[in-house]
Amino acid sequence: MSLNRRNFLKTSLAASTAIALPIPAFAADVLNVALIVPSPAADVGWSHTLELGTKALEAKYGDKIKVTLLENIAEGPDADRIMNKTVADGNTFLILGSFGYMEGGLKLAKAHPEVSILHASGYKTAPNFSPFGARYYQGTYLMGMAAASLTKSKKLGCVGAFAIPELITSINAFTLGAQSVDPAIEVSVVWVNSWFDPASEQQAAKALLSQGVDVIFSNAQDTPSVIQTAEEAGVYAFNLNSSMKTYAPKKYLGVVATDWAPYFLQSVDAHLAGTFKGASAWLSMADKCVIVADWNPDIPADIVAKITDVQAKLESGAFSPFTGPITDQSGAEHVAAGVTLGDDMILSMDWHVKGVTTPLPK
Amino acid sequence: MKLVFERREAASRSATLATPLIALGLTILTSLILFAALGKPAGQALYSLLLEPFDGWYNISELLLKMGPLMLIAQGLAIGFRANVFNIGAEGQLIIGAICASALPVYFPEGTSPLMLPAMIVMGAVGGAVWAGLAAGLRTRFNANEILVTLMLTLIATQVLNYLLLGPWKDPHGFNFPQSVMFPDVALLPILLPGTRVNISVLAALIVSGLAYVLMRHRFSGYQLLVGGLAPRAARYAGFSEDRAVLMSLLFGGLAAGFAGACEVAGPLGQLQRSVSTGYGYSAIIVAYLGGLNPLGIVISAFLMAALFIGGDNAMVSADLPVAAVFVFQGLLLVFYLGSLTFIRHRVTFSWQGPA
Structure with missing residues (x-):
């Protein structure tokens, strides 16, 4: 962990008193991104490529972005709870890496218009909820x-x-x-x-x-x-x-x-500029x-x-x-x-x- | 040198009560080292894992939602485990229960009858009982081991679920994705606390726990069950039937698991989908044993187990813990608990005599 004031406070509070409740306080200028995937991210495969896409975000934005990877999350009620928790913790950009997160993600998008959500391989769209896939x-x-x-x-x-x-x-x-x-x-x-x-x-x-x-x-x-x-x-x-x-x-x-990097970068740019619009993105060879x-x-x-x-x-x-x-x-x-x-x-x-x-x- | 574990005549009461605290203390110490080695914020991690699940109404409501099926299934299983009938396939019985309950909303997605929900619950519970009953029939008729049969029936249940979701029960407007239509409102359980996801099934689970307690403590049939399983010959001599014990054990287990399955599809899921259970049927086995196979103990262990699961998910979100570290933490807690319990229940002696 990086030893900044926030983490230090959180750690020492919780560790010393054990009942003190650290309040999640995120610096306003850092974008918190959560990536939720159904399988272990591992070294190969679907979840791994999504993780690589978020690495490109980190490379571009450096310490202006914090990506939390949540792997091996079964579709269903648990995933819905975890999504809610990520938003409650201050994440405002979510990437949902499985079709089965659709209904829960859509509910969350409606309840939190300030949050932008990308959802893999679904078919439902909302003003702040974009399904995406590859050709x-x-x-x-x-x-x-x-x-x-x-x-x-x-x-x-x-x-x-x-x-x-x-x-x-x-x-x-x-x-x-x-x-x-x-x-x-x-x-x-x-x-x-x-x-x-x-x-x-x-x-x-x-x-x-x-x-x-x-x-x-x-x-x-x-x-x-x-x-x-x-x-x-x-x-x-x-x-x-x-x-x-x-x-x-x-x-x-x-x-x-x-390679999800171009799409993720473009979506995060739009989110930061306040121009994110939910739309279906079916990405091709031409999209790199x-x-x-x-x-x-x-x-x-x-x-x-x-x-x-x-x-x-x-x-x-x-x-x-x-x-x-x-x-x-x-x-x-x-x-x-x-x-x-x-x-x-x-x-x-x-x-x-x-x-x-x-x-x-x- | 020989190490001998000898059962104590009576375990110390204060030590037994302290067991969970000892286990917790050891787990915290070990995981502090683990988290530090991983470079993760240990304070935040422990807070998320252990305290946050109890912090505020919203978190408690999620806890109740998660504990409902665990408690329900564990109560059913414990009846069998006490009688030495090992139903390992509650997961499959849950899946079949969920399927049977879903039949109504799948075929009547526009239904408006207020009878739909009660009928779904009954169909789910009966479906689960029938699935477990298959194992009971094979055991009493052909002496087939119920551990293997219930386990293998779970694999079959999963394939039945796959077949239905990829075939006849697939949502016609769902682009071939393996899931059913969303259920109509009359097929959904009423919410217990407004603004949360917890529904009235947790109350039903508590009532079932009460019934399980009465059965164990105050009913002759509960005693018969116990003897029939533990000492079949003595039971036969006394005129109790071993077959009946096997049948009742499995039917109760299946009934509870099927009920839980119905409550999942009619509750937080609102549709039939592939991941209808995240291993509730297996976790409930741990819950039953951690609760000492006692109906009251199971209520507590289900509550704590649910907190452990939710805490693990929280720690991944808030403390950036990898999923494997969460599993290690949960495993440590169980191992330390069972380990402490062994030392409290047994006296350990070293004997220097040669091999006997």
Whole structure:
């Protein structure tokens, strides 16, 4: 702890008398930011990238900002209490790192108009409450192209956390990207119904391997289990959010990384200027939020050139993976030729494209 | 050298009363060192962990909210534990209770009948009892170990919950997210203290505690339960049924856990969601034993356990403690308490004779 007057007073008061109640007193010119995440922040994964985003805030504002990280907070009544507590303690900028914090966060936003809240992967908005997310599907499309160039069995696999639109779109784009290189590619999916469950993730990866899958997409896991299992089996794998290359030095296909720093900085700037406005932010490659990196050197040069080309079009907005014709699992044409799906259709996607062999849980 | 733990004939009364204080003192000392090593404000941390949960009406209301399910489930479990029937799956019974209670508001989200809430509570409690009853049936019929069966039924309950939330009970306007619709007002428990989240279920939990006390102390069936579990042969000789003890133990446990599950969805959650419980079913086992399996002791231990949980969350917010340090603190308190209790209940002697 830094030994300033406030902390010294607090510590000595509480320690010496034990019943004296230290009053949370924050210097007015320091912005207190709380980041609440559902899993341990650890060294990799979703929560880790959010934490990195707040590090950029600290780097810019220095001692004018204080970030409190609250990790491993289960969604539900406890999370609501903890959010209330952060505001009571003087935090006026909150970053809520999970969908399940939505209702509690929204109530809090309404009760405290002076507080600005960013909420990950939700769909509700309030004047001081902004949902945010990343267009992972842009990156997974490119990963699909790379995977198609390396697979021998023409069977790709995906371990998915929850069958929600965000993950479904990633899998569909991955499949479409692979089919753009080789139309015969098939993708099977295993849902583990958890964001953080190393044992189930490992089992799911093994189940895919036993089906002859030779590239695995670790879709929204906060642990390197899938990546490690694939490396041991000599099979390529990639994941989202932050690089796990150290866990799979040979067979790491790459990462669809997210950088929240630009968005967090922009939101905090707006909050400090008093111009924060609740609005949905679905961030893309053009926003420098979705980044593909750590490509495996085994990818053939002609595919690398193709990927670079498509990536440029994704960044400029000239190309969307969800441009027709797209056939769904039943074989029916879901998106007509020449039509590009709008954001609302992508955000609520509840169907798989043809080539994904596993039916969607209903 | 041999270390012998010999049970004292009677534990010192004053020492028994001092146990919590000894444990608290040791925990504070150890954690002061820990927090200092971590470079965290020790005074603020201890204040958040130990005192803040009791500071003011708002904090106390949150304490009551958290203690309700712990107390309820622990009372139900203690009946079984006293009879040596180990229901480890209260978590699953809670989940099934929450599911059964949610059926009404999920299928009638526009409902206005004032009967909805009472019906939900009954369905939740019965659902929990039926889930525990499965384990009772397997134990009395096939002699399947109830510890394993209740534990494994919890895994099944979780999958049933996942199935419903990802499938038929998913909120149709919820973008496929695994959660139900928000419940209508008639499906929600009335708030006890205006402006807080604590609802009347905490009163129900206190009433259940009173009933548990009466059952244990003043009812012949309570005695039968105790003997049936502790000494099945003696019980059979006396004409008490061991099967009945197993069945009653598990049914009471399931009833209480299912009731608690119903109160969670009809209380602070207001919908059925994946994290319907944050481990209440498991924490209640600790609460039951810390309370000495005594209905009055459980009321106190549930209150203190709730304070410990809330204090841990507070310390993360206010004193910047990492979550692992909070777990270490909570673990230290339990270990020191149980450790002190062992020394108070047992006499330790060293014997220098060779191996016997």
